[in-house]
Amino acid sequence: MKSEIAxxxxxxxGLLICAVIAxxxxxxxxxxxxxxxxxxxxxHPPLARLALYFVLLGLVVALIPEL
Numbered sequence: 669m670k671s672e673i674a675x676x677x678x679x680x681x682g683l684l685i686c687a688v689i690a691x692x693x694x695x696x697x698x699x700x701x702x703x704x705x706x707x708x709x710x711x712h713p714p715l716a717r718l719a720l721y722f723v724l725l726g727l728v729v730a731l732i733p734e735l
Contacts, residue, residue: 694717
């Protein structure tokens, strides 16, 4: 992973771009889980949401190595 990416003349950390992509994915999955009442399956829903975000962030970082 590159440490910085030039975006509109600004240097942006590569991890920030991965975090934004993971956030968009998280919002989509969170909305789906809310519709099907999926968060009620977990003992601690806020902790499950946080864990889901970090899993998505790890997947994005692993799948986009050139950022």
